[in-house]
Amino acid sequence: MKTLKERIADVSLYLQSLMAPNVFPKVQDAVERKDKNLLIKVCRKAKIPEIYLGVIVPVLLTVGPEQKWPWNW
Secondary structure, eight states: OOOHHHHHHHHHHHHHHTTSTTTHHHHHHHHHHTOHHHHHHHHHHTTOOHHHHHHHHHHHHHSOTTOOSSOOO
16 A cells, blocks of 8 residues: 555656646646546546546646645645
């Protein structure tokens, strides 16, 4: 079983992989359309394991382009 640190590192790695030039335009299109099914299809093509889709997809669909990082709590 993976530790929390390992799981966070995995999610971070897979999110970063979606920035690849051959994948990012498709991700951006799916997010702009708010198309969950298309985003899942793109993630699968990018070889993101199924267990992480439930985390990655909602994060990408809920964080809008106007979101500034880091958040002020």
